[in-house]
Amino acid sequence: MANNVLLQMKNIHKTFPGVYALKAVDFELRAGEVHAILGENGAGKSTLMKVLGGIYAADQGEIYIEGKKVEIKSVKDAQNNGISIIHQELVLVPYMTVAENIFLGREPMKGKFVNASKMYEDAQQLIDSYGMDIDAKTMVRDLTIAQQQMVEIIKAISYNSKILVMDEPTSSISEKEVKFLFETMRTLTAKGVGIIYISHRMSELAEICDRVTVMRDGSYIGTRVVKETTNDELISMMVGRELKNYYTRDYQTGGEVILKCENICDYKMVKDASFEVRKGEIVGFAGLVGAGRSEVMKCLFGLTKEYTGDIYIEGKKVKIKSPSDAMKHGIALVPEDRKVEGLYHIQSVRFNSTIEVLGEFIKGISVNRQKEEDITQKYIDLMSTKTPSMEQAVGKLSGGNQQKVMIGRWLATSPKILILDEPTRGVDVGAKSEIYAIMNNLAKSGISIIMISSEMPEIINMSDRIYVMCDGKITGCLGHEEVTQEKIMKLAAK
Template sequence: MNIEMKGVTKSFGSNTVLRGVDFNLLAGEVHALMGENGAGKSTLMNIMTGLHKKDDGQIVIDGKEQLFENPKEAENYGISFIHQEMITWPEMTVLENLFMGKEIKTNFGWIKTKDMKNKANNIFKELGINIDFEKQMKTLSVGQQQLVEIAKTLMNDTEVIIMDEPTAALTDREIELLFKIINQLKEKNVAIVYISHRMEEIFKISDRVTVMRDGISISTKPTKETYYDEIVRQMVGRDLEDYYPTIESEKGEVVLEVKELSRSTLFNEISFKLHSGEIIGFSGLMGSGRTEIMRAIFGIDRLEKGEIFIEGKKVEIKTPNDAISKGIGFLTENRKDEGLFLDFSIRDNISMTAFEEFSKYGWINRKEEADFVDLLIKRLTVKTTDMELPASALSGGNQQKVVLAKWIGAGSKVLILDEPTRGVDVGAKKEIYSLMKELTERGVGIIMVSSDLPEVIGVSDRVIVVHEGKIAGELSKESLSEEKIMTLATGGS
């Protein structure tokens, strides 16, 4: 299947998202779609698959103009979209998820479970997937759920698969398997649109690259004819120098200390100190306990043992409200479910942790609140036409900036950032790093949990590595390397 999109435009109210985009996809290729958050990548693919209606332009498939009324129609035609936030039924089994709405039935309406298992088994074998059909989806890792989604698309003789940030939450081993499957699909003449901010993946897996900026397609080139700096320059419209800022803030007193934090099966006897003006990187493999430690410090999950001190004073943190009142902010890994109220306005999301700043006797001064929010929107360069828009109207990267703005506005002394740049483009990443530098200069202590090793090395003053729920070691800035981090993360010394 060959697809050509010509001069596609789209506006949501007064917000123009696409300004005349050209994009073509050839059978059997992996076509990378690159651009900053808010560039229009997902909107373009949503138009291709019928979720949104274009305002103008053409979609031509195998020489014939085509317009889908909804994603189901596109799927039946052979075009599937695996979204970054996967849509699954967590309480149901893998088999039930694979055949949801497409069950194989007898003439009398009885479900033919054996036939469904045989069909699914053939596809799993072909893709090299080894997952029990009877397991509930909620028991699978994110990577395994991703593989189930890919298998599901192949139930429909899919000819085009759109993958939006497919590796954002995968382990290295799962990424290897995904790339192997992508190469198998190419051999079957399946075309893949690959949306990712991970530049190294683009050069490893894609055949061509299209770069978008501000709702316009800037260029399309064979991947082997372009290079990292050129793609970045086209994405952001300028050169990005000093990607990781030099952070030379003066380390102050200990702002956070934890002693022997433990929670059975998750982590054990975790002790460390964080100074004001310091960034500690927390590294480790997925499932090592990094996030669980941070959730416990913030009061989301219960601690079984251990002590927490803020500026030398022992504190009890049993709920997130306790943590916030003690000056701790937490940018969660799962921004959509835990970091934002998607139906609330951008204004409400940013201001909710700082109402005391502009309220008196229980009444909120709306003008002061608007000025406060406007200042943070401008400082974090959140791309929006109106602070009253719901947070759901923003791209993933801009949603991340809103969550960050919320905690900056709260005046946190300790800021825990769990995967702060996941799904964020290179320009926005640099802005977040620069903002972290500013915060440390103001004396904020930052803990950054990240799976991106170059990021951990580039930003951290020191790195604590977690392995199977325990601190495997600590590395100073001078001794940091990917090899040393991975050695500790995998249980070496």
């Protein structure tokens, strides 16, 4: 049973304008296995899954299901072939009940009307069969994120799916809920379902996955049996070169203390955080999602107004109650979610690059267009942003170039302290390496950088010092010469 090939994707090619997203990718899934796909952001994992799910059509290549060649041209085709995808963002309707969501679009009917009692009965039966404690009549918005995920899985299974794709299902749920998720996955594989599992967390591989396929820059790199491989092998497959060349970093001990925060407390996520940053230092903030790292920075940047604690900049106590206060003191923040918190998508690169420094070229109603373009060009060059022109809508750029525009925007304010929250999320490998090199140069020129990152290799290789947070508290500080992944994890999961 375990060796029955359920799905085969052969020689899949897909191009977008200017991007070769998938180059001759092969993939194989057996019945009853959990098969992980690993790769950096932009490696082509989600593109491959979108081809499988009928969202994108492949330019070339074949898909076989249980040995039969199939054409998947739409989401419907994928469903008919027993493929279900659980997306990273949940797509349930919040104001409908669990049962209504499960049977959305195919409600059991009694004549012209929905047979509600049968729908709730069937749904409850499904839920119970997975040993879940959810009432089918509950409104979806009243469930926890993990429970909602379970409902998604049940919904997917109720289509009689043989192939289940899970895209980073554990990124937003607690450890206990992860355990339950894994149990459910085991129940499913015992029934012969094949699961494709996309995750960034290496630690989960050993626990739940049987095989792992690595992708890089749109190409298939290789498939390994999890028990027979090591993390190091997988990382070098993912990155494709020695990590030492990938990260550019000249470690510094830093000059005088430029920023000192004492007992920052926001009464929600942050409990008593104290830390300091020296001139020219890159200080990492590590921790699990929800540990309060971004929230500390929101206090420091004045986005959170209700907080207590003291902030000293260059030894002087300062009051920061709004982003403009923070900017006055030379602090800049490049936010975690650039799509939601950073970019003005339909506006040009020029608009996006200069929005913080309008005062430098707009006086009353006179706009110095030349100066505006000079500023824009300066940061396009500095960040080596690839854009057809400065009038290009920023939403049309790639993730890496969008991030470069964001960092450039804040560098234009000539900050003393630059806070980068997940600076390489959704950024392709090449641009990532460039961003690291730029961070290194900035630090050398005397700018202090605070970097929040959930990517272990990144934070370990780039930081002079690393603060680790857990549950809103800073649980430790590690220098770059002593830091290891294990030490960080120990502090992060205290």
